[in-house]
Each structure stands twice: as C-alpha cells, then as structure tokens.
Amino acid sequence: MSLRNRAYIAGAFEHPTRLAPDKSTPQLHAECAAGALADAGLSLEDVDGYFCATDAPGFGPISMIDYLGLKVRHTDSTEMGGCTYIQHVAHAAEAIALGKCKVALITLAGRPRSENVMRFRPGAPESAFEQFVGLTNHTSYGMCAVRHMHEHGTTSEQLAWIKVAASHHAQHNEHAMLPKVVTVEEVLESPMIADPLHRLDCCVTTDGGGALVVVAPEIARSLKRPLVALRGAGEATKGPSGGLGLDLTTSAAARSGPAAFAEAGVTPADIKYASIYDSFTITVLIQLEDLGFCAKGEGGKFVADGNLISGTGKLPFNTDGGGLCSNHPMFRGGITKVIEAVRQLRGEAHPAVQVPDCDLAVATGIGGSLGARHGAATVILERQ
Amino acid sequence: MMSERRYPAPEPNAETRVFWDAAAKGVLKIKNCRACFRAHYYPRAICPHCGSDTTEWVTSEGAGEIYSVSVMRRGEGAPFAVAYVTLDEGPAVLTNIVDCDPDSLAIGQRVRIAFKPSEEGAPPVPTFTPSGD
Ligand SMILES: [Zn+2]
Numbered sequence: 170m171s172l173r174n175r176a177y178i179a180g181a182f183e184h185p186t187r188l189a190p191d192k193s194t195p196q197l198h199a200e201c202a203a204g205a206l207a208d209a210g211l212s213l214e215d216v217d218g219y220f221c222a223t224d225a226p227g228f229g230p231i232s233m234i235d236y237l238g239l240k241v242r243h244t245d246s247t248e249m250g251g252c253t254y255i256q257h258v259a260h261a262a263e264a265i266a267l268g269k270c271k272v273a274l275i276t277l278a279g280r281p282r283s284e285n286v287m288r289f290r291p292g293a294p295e296s297a298f299e300q301f302v303g304l305t306n307h308t309s310y311g312m313c314a315v316r317h318m319h320e321h322g323t324t325s326e327q328l329a330w331i332k333v334a335a336s337h338h339a340q341h342n343e344h345a346m347l348p349k350v351v352t353v354e355e356v357l358e359s360p361m362i363a364d365p366l367h368r369l370d371c372c373v374t375t376d377g378g379g380a381l382v383v384v385a386p387e388i389a390r391s392l393k394r395p396l397v398a399l400r401g402a403g404e405a406t407k408g409p410s411g412g413l414g415l416d417l418t419t420s421a422a423a424r425s426g427p428a429a430f431a432e433a434g435v436t437p438a439d440i441k442y443a444s445i446y447d448s449f450t451i452t453v454l455i456q457l458e459d460l461g462f463c464a465k466g467e468g469g470k471f472v473a474d475g476n477l478i479s480g481t482g483k484l485p486f487n488t489d490g491g492g493l494c495s496n497h498p499m500f501r502g503g504i505t506k507v508i509e510a511v512r513q514l515r516g517e518a519h520p521a522v523q524v525p526d527c528d529l530a531v532a533t534g535i536g537g538s539l540g541a542r543h544g545a546a547t548v549i550l551e552r553q
Numbered sequence: 554m555m556s557e558r559r560y561p562a563p564e565p566n567a568e569t570r571v572f573w574d575a576a577a578k579g580v581l582k583i584k585n586c587r588a589c590f591r592a593h594y595y596p597r598a599i600c601p602h603c604g605s606d607t608t609e610w611v612t613s614e615g616a617g618e619i620y621s622v623s624v625m626r627r628g629e630g631a632p633f634a635v636a637y638v639t640l641d642e643g644p645a646v647l648t649n650i651v652d653c654d655p656d657s658l659a660i661g662q663r664v665r666i667a668f669k670p671s672e673e674g675a676p677p678v679p680t681f682t683p684s685g686d
Contacts, residue, residue, distance in 0.1 A: 297563035297573075298595035299647050301671065301678040303625065308635035311623030319621070319660045363635075364624045411593030411601040412644030415637060417621055540621075541647065 171401075171432055176262035176273075177389035178397045178550065180209030180382030181511040183489075183504075185344045187496060189376040190283045194226050195236050197278035197378045202237060205380035210392045211272060216382075218243040218270030220257040224279045224499045233276070243270040249404070249544035250536025252446060253277075254381065254504035256546035259402030261383035271385040278378025279499025286499075299541070306448065307363035307371065309540030314365050314451040316417040320466065325365050327469035328450040329356035332369050332493050334477035335447065339490025341519040346373045347494040370450040372491075377498035379508055395515040400435070400529075401549040403428025408542030418466075419459060421545035422533055426460035429531070433549035437461045440549075441527045442513040443484055444506035446534030447491040453477075456533055457484075460547070479522040488513065488522035506532040507548070514552040528552045558630035558649075562675030568598050571610050573676040581613040581666045581679055583644060594644035615666030616641050616684065624655040638664055638681050649680045658683070 182204030184197060192200075198221075206212055219241045225233045230244040243264050249256055254277050261273035279286065317323045333353055339345040351369060359368040389396055405424035409415055430436060437460055445453045454468035462484060463471040471484075479485035489495050489509040492502040510530040512518045518527075530550050537543035565573040572595075575582040584596040588605030600608050622636035634650040636658070650658055651667060665684040668677035 294597070295595055297565065297569060298679075301560040301563060302635055302647055302649055303558065303630065303633060304635055304647065305625065305628075307627075308623040308625050312621040312635065312637065315623055315660070316621040361626045363626060364622075366623075409637075409645060409647070411591075411597075412595075412640075412646065413591060413593070413602065415620055415639070415645040417637070 172262045173400050174398050175266040176383050176399050178381055178511050179384045179389050179392050179394055180205035181508045182208050183379045183508045184377045186377050187346045187375040188282050189280055194278055194280055198233060198276045199237055201278055201378045201380035202274055202276050205382045209382045215272045216274045217241050218264055218273035220245045220261055220273055220275040222248045222253040224277055251501040252503040252534030252536035252544060252546040255507055255532055255534050255548055256404050258383055258507055258548050262399045265385050271388055273383040275381040277501055277504045280376040281374055281499055282376045306538060309538040310449045310451050311363035311366050312540045313417040320418055323469040325357055326353055327473050328370055329353040330472045331450040331453045332356050335487050335491045335493040337478045338488045338522050339494035341521040342490045342495050345490040345495040346375055366449055372448050372493050372497040375496050375498050377496055379504040381507055396553040397511050397514045398551045398553050399548060400551040401429040401433025404546045406544045417540055420455050420535055420539060421543055422456045423459035425545040425547040429547035429549050439529055440531050442524045442530040443486045444510045444532040445486050446502050446506055447487055447493045452535055479524060485524050488518050503534045506534055510550050514550055558633055560669055560671040560678045562672040563678060569596060572596050576668055576676045579668055581615040582610050583613045584608045585611045592643045594646050613640055613642055619660055619662045619664060620645055621660060622658045634658055651680045652682045
C-alpha cells in the first residue's frame, strides 16, 4: 500500500506575525487553525483529526482540542523537533488512508521572542553525559560543518551562497524578518557564533506559527482549491547510538529522502521546487546531498553562484526566504517548508519567485540536533 | 585561553552510578559487550549495538583524537570548545576540550581525559585536553 494520492493538502496558512507580545500561544494556534481552514473552505466542525507536537500548550493534544472546540476521532502528537509537521502530513495521510479521519488539522505556534521558552529535556538518557558540554544547536551544526569542510573541502563562501539565495527570495516577502538582500562578503563578515557558522549562517528566531489541513481525496475534489496531492513520504532518525562509526556529514535525510522518492516514483531530477529546512546554511547543504540532488561532498559546488535562486538557478529553494530570512516560528521550520511548497504548487508564490509550471515539489526537514541525535522527514507533493 | 566554565552536576542513576563513582577517582569507564565484543559510550545496561544485556564496565585509557570541534563564541563561558573525541577503544564521546587555546584545535589532534569539577559533592565531568603526542 502506498500513500500516493491517498490525501491532499487543502489548506495552508502561515501566521504573518514575527513578534507577538500581545497574544497567547494557544491563541496563535487558533488563529493559524482558522487561517488554514478558511484557506481550504472548511470550518472547525469539519475537522475530525488533530495533529500537534510539544509546542502545543497543555497535555498532549487534549488541551488544544478542548481549547479549539474540536470534536475529533483521531489524534496524533508525534514529536520529532522542527521537522515534525512534515511528518504530520504523512501521518495524516496514513490515518486518512485507513479511514480514521477525513479532515486532519495540523497546528504549530510559539512565542520564543516574547517569552522565555524552556527547551531542555529532563530525564533524557544522555543528559548526565552531555548536558555539561553546553552543546547548543550552533556548536552541534558547527561540528557538522567543520567535518564536512575537512572531508570534502567545503568552504564558508559556498555555505554563504545558501543565505544569499534565501535573501534574494526574502526581499519579495512582505512578512520576512530579514528582507534585505545580502552578499557572500556580508555573510562572511558577520560575527562568528560557533565556528565556522557566522550570524548570517543561522536562521532567525520568531514568534508565530502555521497550520495545514490534510483531507481525503473526495473532500479535496469537493473544494475550490487547486489539488495538491501527497505523492510520497519518508522519515528516519539518526544518532551516535553508542559512538561507533560516527558520521556528522550525513543526516537521517539520506534515508527519509530516498524512501519518499521511491514511494513517489520520481527522482530529484523531476523536482521543480524544493523546500529544504534551513536552521543553518550547513543544514541545507547536507540535505541536498542526502536527498540526491548532488553527490556527497558536491553540495558546496551545487549551491555556489546562486544556483538556488529562483529564476536563474538550477534548483529554486525556500522561495519565501526560509528560516534563514523569513520565519522560524518556535524554533520549528517544518510547517513553513510545507506551506511554501503548497504555494508554489498552486501558483500562489510571489510572482518574482514563482516557479513556472511547478507541478512537483519536495519539502524536507531535520528535527532535533544534527550533530547529536535528530530526525528527518520528507514529503513529495504534486499538483494535479 | 578559554575562561573557566561552571559545569552543572551530572545526576547518576542506577544504570550509570559506576561511571560517576569512577569519574570521582579520575577514571574513565566505558562499556564493552560480551556478546558482540563492541564498546559503547555513553554507557547503557543493554548494548545499543546488539541488544545483549551482557555488558561490562571496562576502564578506558582516556586517550583519543578529535573527530570534530566547534568553538562557541557567544554567551556564558564563551569561548569554549565543543568536540567529539574518538577514543582509542572506538566510541566517540561528546565533550569539551579544555585548558588550551580553542583556536589551536583541529580534527585529528590527540587529546586525553581531564575531568573537571562540577558542583560541591557531585561527580566531576569528563572533558579532554590536548596531550601533545
Ligand atoms: Zn553487543
């Protein structure tokens, strides 16, 4: 059994806010839910499945279901860090394919700029052995970049091109946190945060959120929106797992990506647009290799010279400006990756960055800590 | 030189107490598996390589080389070096490289164990320092 054409993304909404001092986090979830349902032409009472992760306040999905006033027959609170919501799309399709629900609502929201968000995970088996190290995402992803440079000769200039491409797209996004076009030199001259990652190699921190509505085929066809089908999906995790054979240059996307392409029956060469989770520039480079857009070690050459810029490059990516320039709500960029892919497939991206005849897109992400333990989720989406 | 960081107290439990008791004596313990003959770190009761419960504590020589390293330049205690060290026995250890110029560190560099005190009455933490060999 394949997930191909078993479910469609009928509604997608990205909250326009990037700073929300006067709203609550549940309120942001509710506003995103309302936005995605309105986009689909559905209402709260149509929802019979609800998907959220640990950014949702309260007790698993129960508090938010009660807060939103939902009456559902299926819930899923799968948690895999920032890429969770890409995974939720696939899990919603699985539930729909099995008849467990027909209208699945996925929400993400948070206010890391407006409130002090606790992020540690008490009781994790590795805590006593790793907490003292002071590992943050900066040094975790920094170690991956250092190792990639060591093994493959990747340069800071090549990494900077990823940010430059994102900034070229962000200039057309009125909601982008950083709408200014930057140069390779500006990236390299920005302050070093954790070697070799400069401030402009890092994504933004934003308040905000997003929501998606995934529906059964017969519901999708009854609505007035373009048909965006799930064609394939994959997920995987990776970690040191005892510390033998550590490899920081390959991510779990090396398994989630090929699984998604295999289910979809397409190859990277068929993809017209790619949403690639961009917590840091190195995150994009490693995923491009792992998904097969280029060979391992060739990522630096692949991204250089504006190759990711829509209209001129070979592979237009993150045309909303991505997490590097536009939005990274609650430190979680998975949902915005799916949302921009849906915009592209509908032909609703900004005209300056819209990919012509965009009928096949990938959205992929990393959740957790790439240099420690992490998950990856990949979906292939198709306009029909 | 890097500034002295304050290390939080690790919390030993029934599965890991041997490790932390040894650490208090300056000894680095890792686990070996009697079923698959492979070592692992951080230590578990059940082998993560094969699932056997016949794991045993062994003393590591505490020597290895840097697999990768990134120097944190911002925030409390910065600059400080975060690294994976591949022990001569095989497993990689996520750790800090201490008592050195962080800008001098490189992949492949030899290091040795150098426990650092955490909080009063709590075990020290396993950091490493360049060994010059
Ligand atoms: Zn074993």
